Structures are given as C-alpha cells and as structure tokens.
Amino acid sequence: MPAMTPSSGWRMIPMDMNMPMLPGLEGAVPSVGAFLPGVGIDLGTIPLARPSAIVKLQRGDTLDLSVSMVRRSIDGTEMLMFGYNGQYPGPLLDAVEGSTVVVRVRNEIQMPTTIHWHGVRLKNQFDGVPGLTQAPIEPGEDFIYEVKVPDAGMFWYHPHVREDVQQDLGLYGNLLVRSPDPEYFGPVHREEILVVDDLLMDGEGLLPWGKESSTHALMGRFGNVMLVNGQTDHQMKTKIGEVIRFYITNVANSRTFNITFGDNRIKLVASDIGRYEREQWTPSVVIAPGERYVVDVQFDKPGETVIANTIQAINHFRGEFYPHVDTLSRVMVSSQINEEDLSDSFELLRENQEMISEIENLERHFNEAPDYELETLVRVKNVPTPIVISMESDTLYVPPMEWNDAMPMMNWLSTGKEVTWILKDKTSGLENGDIHWEFERGDIVKIRIFNSPDSFHPMNHPIHLHGQRFLVLKRDDIKNQNLVWKDTAILPVGSTMDLLVEMSNPGEWMFHCHIAEHLHAGMSFNFTVREY
Template structure:
C-alpha cells in the first residue's frame, strides 16, 4: 500500500503510543519507490500534546538499518534523547526501545533518527510534535492551523540519487535535493477562506537546504502579510511583520498569514544563487505549492476576532517577562567559544584548484547546490567538518565541556570565513535552550528561546545558553552530511 498522509494523534499526560519505523511505498511522478515512514505514514504522525505532559513511546525498528528516535528541541530526560552511543545503543532491525518523552515547553518540535540521518531522515523518517500552551491566548487568535514540513529530495532522472552505504556522500555542501516536498508531497495545495487568519507551523526537515519562504499573488494580487509569532521553543517577545521566513535545517517558525482577496497564491522559495566559477549571481525561485482562497459566504461572518487582531502587533507578555529575567546576563564576558571550519584529505588536484579559486567569495548562506558533481564526489573520508574549542584546541568529540544545572553560559560561535569551503551551519544544542543575543556585535532586539541557530559563513554569533537539564548532551551542525562528517561534540551537565 502507498504511504498514508499523517494522522493527528491527540495525547494526554500519561498516554502511551506505538511508533514503528518501517518500509512504505511512495509514488513520485507516477513511479513507485520503496522508502521509510513511521506507522506507514509520510510524514509520521503529528503528536499533539498539552504543555508539561509526559508520554511513553514504544518504538519498533522494522527497517534494515539500526536507528533511534531523537525528540528534537525537547528538554526531556537524557536517557530518552535518542543519541546512539551516548544515551542509548542503536535499536537494531527488529528491536524495540521505550522512550519517556516530556514536553516542558510550548512550541512546535519534531522527531527523527539520529543514526545515519543523511539516509534515514531523507527517506522519510520524520514527524512533527505540537505542544499546546497552557494559556490558550499565548500565540494570539487564529481561525485555523496548518503544519508545513519543508523538504527536498535528490532524484537522478526517475530514480533517487544513490546514498553512500559506508559513509556519507555530498560532504562538502550537503545533499541538496531537486524535488521540493511539503508534508512529503510535491505541489502542496491548501484551500482557505478569504479573511481567515491561518497559523502556520513551519519546520525545515531537509538535509542541507536553507529555505526563504514567501507567498506571491497571481494576476497582480499583492502577497498576504506575514506576521512572525514564534520559533523553536516558544513565542518571540514581540510580533513582527516580515516579507519572508528564512529557515535553516531543523529550525521551526510559527507565523500568522491572512489572505484578504480570493484567488490563487503560490508558496515560494525565492533565493539568490551563485555561479562559483563564473562569479555571478542569479535569482532562483522554486514553487512549493499553491494556496487557493475562496470568497467567504455570508454565513461565515467573523466570530473568532482573529482577522481584527491580526492588524495589531502585540507584545507577548509571558515570553517577554521570562526573557527579562536573564537580561542582567546579556553583557557579561564570553564564557566559551567555538570555531567552525573544515579539513580535507585526498581531494583530487583539479577539485582543490577549483575550490581555491572559488574561495575568493562565499555566500554567507549557500542557498542551492551549484557544484553538484564536486559535491557528490566528496565523502566523509575526504572531508572532515570541525567544531573546535579555541581555548584548548580540542575538536569535535574530543571537546570536554562541563556545566552545572543552574549555570547560564555566554558562548561565542565563529563560523570561519577562510576555510577551504566556508559554509553556513545550523547549530543545534540538545536538551537545553538558548537566546541569540547578537550577530557580528549587533544586538538582537527581539528574542525567543531557540534550540537551533543559523550561523552564516564569516559571522560571529553570541548566544546565552540556559543549563537546566542534567546528562551527557550532543551539540552539532544539523546539515546531515556535516554531522556525519564529524561536526559534533558532547557536553556534560551535572545535577
């Protein structure tokens, strides 16, 4: 049978759910392919839970790879974090594991493998989690909610581009796809009523692509206004109007959109590519889907108050008050630093020369795969991505940071510009949360709690890490191929 669209599973505190990673059949451009999914669904079930709930997940692995489930962004018990070799052994084919999953914070989260995720996640093992705030007005009023999981998949003609069984391929830039997917399907479609305020929970589940998401009206219609409400671990201090939403891999954003006029609107990924060898920029626009807006019937008179409230930018007082408790820490000295770079060995001479020539300029964000053959030929045998502690010289899994519960740590993150192929890194920290204080010395004026931050090439980013959760935790680049090529570290939090 074909993979089914995801179910919405509403769970209460103390509930139990079974999740099985198994084979599914996917139809892409009229051809069937065997891929992976949770519970026969693609994406996996959407878990809808109340804030502060704890559930039990009985996991069964029915795929031919060992795997785990990582509960991305949750501040849960360390033993259930799903990191093989750190918090648990990989679940072998046919094996089972029981996770205790606690949902401490409101927000939108997601689950995915943490073993060879360059393959297993890319083939469909991912799903969303929505943690409903205790306060029903936390995000402000909306008429409906929609969940968008953004992905891309790399096809070679009518077949998926082969993966590397022993080691990751595409190690330089990550595996950019050429088939765009929303909720696992190309050509996403949504129908809404004119005047409705739609809350979109948007998650980037791609291996490497950073999206720049926007809408465009057909026939000269103006695009709808987009209001940013929240991100990874809850709400921003203040709502803001934006023209587009930039999401690096693993980031989430919560936005409100109101389509005022009937008609069609396209959901776009609009970016600027670069021809590395020619040294020229070119625009790229990818169509992800279509929103059809139908006229409101007279019976659909406004009842929610959402359309009127949409025109006002409000301050989220609970979020702002909580963040205010940490403002006296914002200007303290830097406690720790990390540098992001890479090393190469055994790269063919012609590739070395081309890459050196190319290094005269790098996009702060590599938006698309403009060097596909050089990228495909690079594996984790030739490319080693590095996170380095400049204070000690320790790299990747040799870094030994130690904290105590209750610490608040200011960390400076340097993404080295003068490396062999500088590239952005979406940096994810397990089990804790942090505030992005500044980029290149410019303070961030509107804060929200995060678990993943985009580090453009050549930039310096300051974060304030709140240490609340004991255990051994991983931090890593969330470009799947960079993770597999070494860019990961551990830190210990003592009770």
C-alpha cells in the first residue's frame, strides 16, 4: 500500500563523503520554509503516472492538457509529483511547421501555474509569463493557448511559475515542429527523444523545496538522481550500423550535461531553432538547461554501450578535478545488421544552404558595435559566516562551468532571501527588473553579455530570450564559425558573448537566466518589441 507523502520539514541534504560539512553549519537549515507538494495526501488516491505518449497535431487541432498530481516510483520510492496529462514527460506534441494548434490547459494542482512554450515565436499573449503576458492559472482554472509554430525545431513547454519546483516535479514536455521538406535532415533509421534531468532525493524521497523562495540560489538545485525521459533506468535496443537521430532537451534546474555516446561518432545537425549552417562531428554534446540539440549517431559495434554524462567534477575540499560518469541510458547493440545501409549518408556532412543564405543577409550587422551591453553579477547578504570564510578562501580560481554541486550544503543554505543574481545594463547602470529595452519589429540588435568573474560566487548562465531568435556571433572575441538559430545559450564564467537578435515578434518578452534558482533570485528583465 502506498505510503502517505512525507512531512514537509527540512531534512539534511545528501552529502558526498568527500565534502564534509563546514564547521559551524551543523544543524543549519535554509532561511525559508520547506515545501513538498500534497503533504498528508494518501498516495493511493493519486493516479500512477504513465510514460509520455506522442500526440500528432494537425493544423487547427485542439489538445486538452491537464496539470495534475501524479504518483511516481523512482528508485523504489513512491512519491507525489506533477504531470501533464498524467505523463512523464508530458506528451510529445508532434506538429507541422507553420501550423496553429489550440491547447486548453486545466490546472488541477494546488499551485498557480502557466505554460511557457520555450523557443516558439508565438503571439505574445500565449507566452505564459505570469504578470507579463497573462494572469497565473489558479487551481481549478483553465487557460487556452493558441500555439502557432513558425519554425521547425525541437521546442519544449514548461511552467513559468516557480519553475524550480514545478518543472523539477515533472512539468515538462517536448514540442517537435517538423519541416514539410522531406530532405530537411539527412536519412536515419529512426528517431529517439532524450529529455535529460536530475532530481535531488534521499531515502525518504524528494528533498523539499523552499516555500517563499528558492533554496540553492547560488548554484541552482543539482540533483543526485539522473533521469532520461523521466526514467532512472532508460534503455534502448538497436542494430549494428543503425543511425539514430536523438533530439536532446535539458530540462534540469541547473545541471549542464556533457553527453557522450560511448565510442560512437556524433554528428551535430541542429539546435534550438533549426539546423546549423554545416553539420559537424563532435566528441560530445554540451547542453545547458533550456537548450536543445539534434544529433545523429551510428552504432557500429555490437554489445552494450552507454549514453553518459561525462564530466570532470570538482572536489573543493581536495582542490582537484576528478572524472565522473553518470550513466543516462544503456544501449544494447545487436550484431544483426540493418537491412538499409545508411553509412554513406551518415559520413556526409551536409551544408544547409537555406541557413547559410539567411546568415549572409545578416552579415552586414556582424561588425557593428553592440547596441546594449550586459554584465552578470551576484550580490549576497546575511550569508552564514562559515560559508563566507570558505568561499573567500577559494576565490583564486572559479571554473568556467559548474558541472556538479561541489558545495552542496552551502548551496542549499543560500536562498533567494540572501542571494540576488543580477543582469546589469552597463550603459544605464540599471539592474534586472529596472531594465526595460524597447525595439521595433524588424530591428536587428547586437547584445554583448559579460559574465563577470569579479563577484562573490560567479557561475555559468544559460541565457534565454523569449519570443525571438538569435545567433551567437562571437565568444571572447572569437568568431563563431558555424551558426544556428538559438533561444538559449551558455555563458561561462569570465566569458563574453555577442548575440545578434532578430526582433521579429511584437510584444512584451522576458530575458533571463534559465537556471531556475537564478531566475527566482532576480536574474531577469523584460523588453518590448513594438509594431511599427
């Protein structure tokens, strides 16, 4: 018989034995209340979640989408989580480029929610940002989204109310928008979806989230349990020589993955909003929260191989990097040879002339001075003293990326009350919500963003723009050789990136860091694109 959901008090977070607790922090808990959904509810009354189903959508179709509590079993522990239409992830919506579908959302959880259609250049009133484009959908209420999909690509949908909680609890799903061109991509034997995520759990289940404000405000909430498509034991079967196209989406709150496919070669073909100028080989796929990548992989050796998150983690206590591998999926490659040999087409790196032409039309803007310059900073106050001492003693080197939570207790104790992450307009000096940029539809705008290492605890940021698409022209003054339309891009510590944004979609839009806890610690502002 399923247990009752656990009480909502704080429990000590799981700690790596290599990173002992700092003296002075014994018994410390975050300065905010603890929150778990559905405390005291008999789990037996909650329906068991089902794996994601594919929903093929034709032009003008209407989809009913519920936001509800579900029962999940993860690593043997039954827990109350959230789901779209009772599924994990939410249903895979399979639509055709240029079509419009209607999604009727009903909120059946005990929190307000919305749905943000990440990367889709849709009408502003359907962007799902509470207080900006719509009122939150209160429990028991409905909202109708009209989702027009002008671009081919792999998109995703998730809440924009307390994403740190709701998204982590399972509210995410993909929206695959297909080009009508049958040769948009090269041939493959089949397609697979990989939605990568992590959850923070202990023996009792999910660790509580902050009630009034996010915990883990410094580094974001890293999980200790890896999920692919909501599963901890994801597996696949394939045949030798088979070429599989993987659509990868990172829905984690904070973790950036470095995904490898064993010794098999990886061909990168597309990202957030369409194809690269040129397909290219890559040793791994680095994917930050909110980003998507499309890769083709040929499995050319029989036996078991693993899809893994392969990183050099940091042990601050020992002051060293160490190799760390999380198995994400096990792939059994049978020695049976696939009837259709796609080796030749797999070897071919295609050029996408349509994309190259699009880029050529924008080249006159590449060398213009930035229209706006932003700097990222963090400001902290009332942090427990042992944390300050510890961090002060380790400020000589800050890694470009935080691949793991190397300071779990310090991170847990930092909440939105103590930490403010900042996007600062270098020209006006304004910060976060005080910034408001105005553009006209059709403007091509260059934005330079610098991730300053000169603050208390700098960190990488996946920068996300709503409603528009952009190119990453340069990083650290080095020209990007292979462009692709993006809506989210990594900004490592100490780095500067130049974005060329096509302001094509009128409305009021958000600009923010996609680490959920950084967003809730202030790291966002709005901009307006007006019709002329």
